[in-house]
Every structure is written in C-alpha cells, then in structure tokens.
Amino acid sequence: xxxxxxxxPTLSVQEGDNSIINCAxxxxxxxxxIWYKQESGKGPQFIIDIRSNMDKRQGQRVTVLLxxxxxxxxxxxxxxxxxxSAVYFCAENIRASVAAGNKLTFGGGTRVLxxx
Amino acid sequence: DGGITQSPKYLFxxxxxxxxxxCEQNLNHDAMYWYRQDPGQGLRLIYYSQIVNxxxxxxxxxxxxxxxxxxxxxxxxxxxxxxxxxxxxxxxSSTGQGGNQETQYFGPGTRLLVL
Numbered sequence: 082x083x084x085x086x087x088x089x090p091t092l093s094v095q096e097g098d099n100s101i102i103n104c105a106x107x108x109x110x111x112x113x114x115i116w117y118k119q120e121s122g123k124g125p126q127f128i129i130d131i132r133s134n135m136d137k138r139q140g141q142r143v144t145v146l147l148x149x150x151x152x153x154x155x156x157x158x159x160x161x162x163x164x165x166s167a168v169y170f171c172a173e174n175i176r177a178s179v180a181a182g183n184k185l186t187f188g189g190g191t192r193v194l195x196x197x
Numbered sequence: 198d199g200g201i202t203q204s205p206k207y208l209f210x211x212x213x214x215x216x217x218x219x220c221e222q223n224l225n226h227d228a229m230y231w232y233r234q235d236p237g238q239g240l241r242l243i244y245y246s247q248i249v250n251x252x253x254x255x256x257x258x259x260x261x262x263x264x265x266x267x268x269x270x271x272x273x274x275x276x277x278x279x280x281x282x283x284x285x286x287x288x289x290s291s292t293g294q295g296g297n298q299e300t301q302y303f304g305p306g307t308r309l310l311v312l
Contacts, residue, residue: 115300124201124287124303125240170239174299183228183291183299184255187239 091192094165100158102191104171107152113174115185116145116156120167128156128169158193166195200224201304203288208309210275210282218273218307220288227293229271230301233257234285243286246271247293275309283311 094100106114112133117125129140131147131154138145144157154171169192172185201222210216220229228247232240242255246265260279265271271290275282285308289301 113299117303122306122308124203124289124306127300127302130300184242184245185230185299185301187241189239190237 090189091194093194093196094161095196096163097160100156100161100165100193102156102158102169102171102193104154104156104188105152106154106171106173108173108175108186109152111173111175111186114145114147114154115172115174116143117170117172117187118165118167119170119190125170161193161195163195163197166193168192201288201290201302203286203304203307205307206305208307209312210309211312213277215274215276216282216309218275218286218288218309220271220273220304221269222271222288222290222304223269224290224302225268226290226302227268228291228299229265230289230291231255231261231263231271231273232287232289234287234306240287243273282309284309 115130116128118128119125129143129145131138131145142159146155168190170187170190172187175184204219230245231243233243234240241257243261244252244255244263246252249265249268252263252265260276262274285306287306288304291299291301
C-alpha cells in the first residue's frame with residue numbers, strides 16, 4: 082500500500098552543523114505535509130508544514146523542501162543545537178472522503194543526535 | 198492556558214480489565230484523534246472524530262472504543278479484547294474546518310503498561 086517513509090533511522094550531527102532529514106512519500110493524492118519533532122516521553126510538536134503548491138518554506142532555523150516529481154520531502158535544520166536532539170516525523174495529509182475528513186499518515190521517524 | 202491534556206500520564210492495566218484514557222482540549226477544535234505509538238516506531242491511527250457524536254475507525258481500531266459526547270472530550274477505552282495494549286497513546290486535535298490542510302496538535306501522551 083502507499084505509505085510515507087524515511088531514508089535514515091538515525092542521524093548524528095555535530096553541534097553547529099546543518100541537519101538534513103529526508104522523507105519519501107508515495108501517495109500522489111497527498112497535498113499537505115507536516116514535520117513534527119518528538120522528544121523522549123512527550124507528544125509530537127509541530128515544526129513546519131508545506132502545501133503541495135509550494136516547493137520550499139522557511140521557518141526559524143528550519144526549511145522544508147518538497148519535490149513532487151520524485152515524491153520527496155526534506156527538513157533542514159540550520160546550526161543544529163543540543164535541544165534539537167529528538168525524533169523527527171514527516172506526515173502527509175490524505176483526505177479520506179468528504180464525510181470522513183482528513184487523516185494524517187506518519188513515517189517511521191528519524192532520530193537526530195547532536196554531538197557537542 | 199490553551200492546549201490538549203491527557204490523563205493519566207502512566208496507566209497500568211491488569212489482565213481482562215478495560216481502562217479508559219482521557220483526552221481534553223480547550224482549543225475549540227472540532228476534530229480529535231487517537232494514535233498508538235510503539236517503541237521506535239511511528240504513529241498509527243486508532244479512531245478519529247470530525248464532530249460531536251460521530252467517529253470513524255482508523256487503521257488499528259480492533260480492541261478499542263471511543264465516544265464523543267462533548268466537543269472538548271474524546272476518551273479512549275482499551276478493552277480486554279486488545280491483547281497487546283502496552284504502548285504510548287497520543288491524542289490530537291485539529292480545527293476540522295474543512296479544506297485539505299489540517300494541522301494536528303498533540304497532547305503529552307499516556308503510557309499504558311500491562312501488569
């Protein structure tokens with residue numbers, strides 16, 4: 082079946098370097114994507130989102146890139162800090178039906194470890 | 198102080214026992230969701246509700262039940278039929294105002310353990 086997945090389960094980054102987290106999706110009907118950050122024992126925290134009519138969106142120290150041609154999504158974190166250590170999930174929005182509403186499908190997650 | 202609250206933070210279940218996890222939101226969101234997360238894995242949708250008194254099964258609804266009697270509340274019951282209930286349970290909500298861009302905001306989670 083169609084799914085959202087991630088290429089790298091663990092990413093080790095030196096403090097101050099940039100991080101890039103990748104995500105592949107296969108559902109061509111998805112038109113909205115979200116990145117979440119989850120710290121240990123806590124609920125996922127919204128980071129940034131992007132609509133399918135955009136290629137790039139920037140937030141504070143984060144940038145999301147969307148390549149619809151190859152169905153690829155990435156999250157870039159600039160100047161990675163120790164507080165960025167967490168698991169990052171991408172999610173795609175699939176509208177199940179008008180009656181059923183919207184559903185999010187999550188990828189498996191990438192753990193980012195920031196080395197001092 | 199607006200947000201989504203879940204209680205309890207930890208819950209222990211005995212064999213054959215039903216337990217109920219609480220989820221409350223004061224964001225005035227119409228839609229609410231329940232997810233299950235197993236260690237080192239992503240989130241899987243259990244049930245969701247777009248409006249009061251209505252809900253739909255997600256991908257792994259077997260062994261679970263929900264109710265949506267109030268807009269603010271969406272409790273999840275883990276029944277004895279759920280043979281492997283140990284997991285981290287996450288509740289989320291969204292505006293549910295339609296369109297196809299619906300950001301979901303999550304609560305802090307409840308960790309369920311079987312005795």
